[in-house]
Amino acid sequence: MKIKEIKVFVTNPGRNFVTVKVITEDGTYGLGDATVNGRELAVVTYLEEHVVPCLIGRDAHSIEDIWQYLYRGVYWRRGAITMASVAAIDMALWDIKGKVAGLPVYQLLGGKCRHGINLYAHANGVDIDDTLDKVQECIDQGFKAIRLQSAIPGLKETYGVLADKKDYFELQGTRPLPPEQEWSTAKYFKLVPELFKKARERFGDDIEFLHDVHSRLTPIESARLGKMLEPYNLLFLEDASMAENQGNYKIIRHHTSTPLAIGETYNTVWDCKDLIQNQLIDYIRVAATHAGGITALKKIASFADIYNVRTAPHGAPDLSPICFAAHMHLNISTTNFGIQEFVGFGNAQSQTIFKHGMRLENGMIMLEDAPGLGVDFDEKEAEKYEYKRSYLPVSRLEDGTLWHW
Template sequence: MPIITGAKVVVTCPGRNFVTLKIETDQGIYGLGDATLNGRELAVASYLQDHVIPCLVGRDAHRIEDIWQFLYRGAYWRRGPVTMSAIAAVDTALWDIKAKIAGLPLYQLLGGASRQGVMVYGHANGADIDATIDSARDYQQQGYRAIRLQSGVPGLASAYGVSKDKYFYEPADGDLPRENQWSTERYLRSVPELFERARGVLGNDVHLLHDAHHRLSPIEAGRLGRDLEPYRPFWLEDPTPAENQAGFRIIRQHTTTPIAVGEVFNSIWDCKQLIEEQLIDYIRTTVVHAGGITHLRRIADFAALHDVRTGCHGATDLSPVCMGAALHFDLSVPNFGVQEYMRHTPETDAVFPHAYSFADGYLHPGEEPGIGVDIDEAAAAKYPYRRAYLPVNRLEDGTMFNW
């Protein structure tokens, strides 16, 4: 039985901040877990270093379920993004260790492959509709079968999802939060035009997605979903803030556009009503923010009972450690839908060498034992932590709003 002898937290910033937990055992085998919480990274690093790691030393690394329950039930202050991201890091690292000891890629321990590869979607964006369409055509030529469309909104200086770089999008870009301006009315006029143009140029054989980023009321989301129906979107993501899960009933009453939500969820309780009442079609909880592979599998199994599929968050605020773990989960889970994929910078890839690969619109986690992702600590040390905040939003009259 492998005994945990120690653990350390590695914080590095090869273009953006990542928090990685490395758990070591008496057998010389270590495991990695992602603990990154965008804009609040040091809170999780402290939670791990000061409160979790002392409780791990001396425990049997194979007892993944027991350790998960210890960290969740034993903390008394349950759930929340900081706690669940810390638990996720431990859980992922332990699964990495278990699979390495077994000499198998992690997906084999999760029941084996349910498919040949994991369909992913890329992010096409631009300052205006023409630029977004050009970006989408580029992704289509690269073999992507699913593409998210985000475009600048006429009359607004900036818009969510529109990056300065063609491929690498990092919204946490200020030492203090940058303030953006928002107009729902302008936005609702622009998105249907974007989809009409995209479907006409890209054809019917590519899935088209869009992220509203929690900025609409339920009735506004219902209107947008209805307006997009002629263009058959794969999903409308995060149409409204989900704290009030019952609000999604209004969206369902007004549109047949599939709905995806959940990247900010951190437990099964956040999505219980949404899944039970079939108010969503895709659940976007992810390994790092929803308690690791152990808890994510519970969410996926619960979702499967209600014909809800997975669509895990996969932006660059997740390190390659999380992406590797997510791909093993995706490959194995029977009710998989799609995986978000934003490529990391070359600097990040150098810090986190990995076995996963992209071909013909699909990612595969590879066949290396464990999750197939490592960390070069010497390279990580070259990129010290740099404080970075996500932006905030104000309406045109100055009222604070959802970012």
């Protein structure tokens, strides 16, 4: 089955998505997600100018060889733009292979390890009480694991708490230049332990709680926070500190037993190799779109399994339903899957573009047995929503020093 054509689409049903469609000579097509939030057009150029011309006429069934060709065959390896491009092609090829075989992709990956995929929802509040009310809403919807984030008193904006309580999708079009947010570790430390103390008092021990630091702490500050949160038995503490220097997590690990998760900004196994093999983390959160697709994530999961590290793929709203579906096929067929982040299936406009049969039931995703990834893409509907330049925020300390967002 030779590749005849590859199309790249950019659509903005409230936020930007980059979608790749690989079409074979017999008309079979597969879909992939290539979205890199805030750098979408860089990926489009990489694909159209450098990847697509190299793939026309190649065998669409040669997934591993094409993956290696796009990774090893490029001297300038790794990085978000390269790996998102590789990922989108890889997802599309797996989608094609499943359609030709008449099987869902998870069957090609070894079959089901579980009947459904456990999720964690987000509870984001303007204060502690509001966050806890949001937790109750999540519980009422059937979720048994919930990430808690609350606005920090004294700071204008806080990660995870949406400005003016807007939806994630509403915010993108309002950010033509990077917004700036203040950060204060001292003010943050006054809030977080109290948040989880009150959460446990109100909801007991039957609900799993999580929290995302979003890399704003130094390693020793992260160690201190992990120690403070030990009485509240978190499922994991996410992105406690930056780990470009993977040795940072030795400091955190040696001071706290709170489980640690990281990986959403990682692009290859090399970014997390030391963290995994030295058992410095408990969950690896790489995303299919940003780390090389299904082929790469399956290998990372197998490597992590040796060291008792579970997968917990990134599930932000800037990953399209195609990426989410790829995660679902990986999750249901991966022995050491832990939990999946879930922020919904997108807004109403997004759902008219990306069609799928995934179902939310009692805090889990249930997959249908459609061939391939089980997602379709409406090109005409996508044309209604033009690209808008947008950025993620940047962060500064209260004295103006640029900090980690």
